[in-house]
Amino acid sequence: MLDSLDRPIILTASAKINLALHVTGRRNDGYHTLESLVVFADFGDRISVKRAAKDNFSMSGRFGDGLPSNATNLALRARDALRAAFPDRVTPVSIHLEKHLPVASGIGGGSSDAAAVLNALARLWALDVDVDRLAAIGLPLGADIPMCLHAQPLVARGVGDEIERIAAFPHLPLVLANCGASISTPQVFANLNKRDNPPLPALTAMQSVDDVCAYLRATHNHLFEATRALTPEIDHTVTVLTQTSPRLVRMSGSGGTCFAIYDSDDEAQAAAASVRRQHPGWFVVATHSAMEGN
């Protein structure tokens, strides 16, 4: 019998933004070692889970059509991985994914969905798990899943799985823009000309947008040139954002989403409105960095 008092658990799967991404080497298994300064936006997909008579999965939202709804979907792979780890504690669940983030776009949509499913189901099933255990369960599904489980400002090292949380970080007004270019992350990594770059500079205390931008100016996204070579449209996204006079423009992850940083939320809103007017078909959102996820 279903408990009629069962309510869905609804979590935001926040967009992940690589403010800086240094590629520092390559492991024997082919994965690259990275150092990345990451924040999460106050914007993302929404995951809703609740008990059900039998398993089911549905999607909605602007980008809901771009994904398979079968067991290859990262949300369902996360459910199945958690079930495999706790086979005696699980009941059927209904999962709904509201997809607001573009697919395969460098802002961790799939990884963030998987992380939100892990968090939501751990609560629904009352599992005794901490974030490290969930990260170990999620990592084989995607290198960004551990950082998405933390969903707060952090530095990620290793293949993205070694997390150093940043306790204090300023409110960062942002615009995210994506022209719709489709990008394959494995192809971008395969296309790198240089893999042994220096690590990130030592973290400084960051209390203002100025502090963050000063730090970021000494850093890079080492995937940018490889993405550009495969997808020259990225240059246009950078140019359009640059024309809104932000403090800094850069690509996140392997692209194609680029972000711009502003001094205020009002400036970010105005810039987003201007980019949207010029390119009504693009994904454009004004947001800001969030201190805590979910």
Ligand code: C5P
């Ligand atoms: O783990 P995820 O699905 O995000 O990675 C997609 C692909 O990107 C991997 O199969 C790998 O080719 C590449 N990758 C990498 N080094 C990383 C993360 C991803 O080479 N640290």
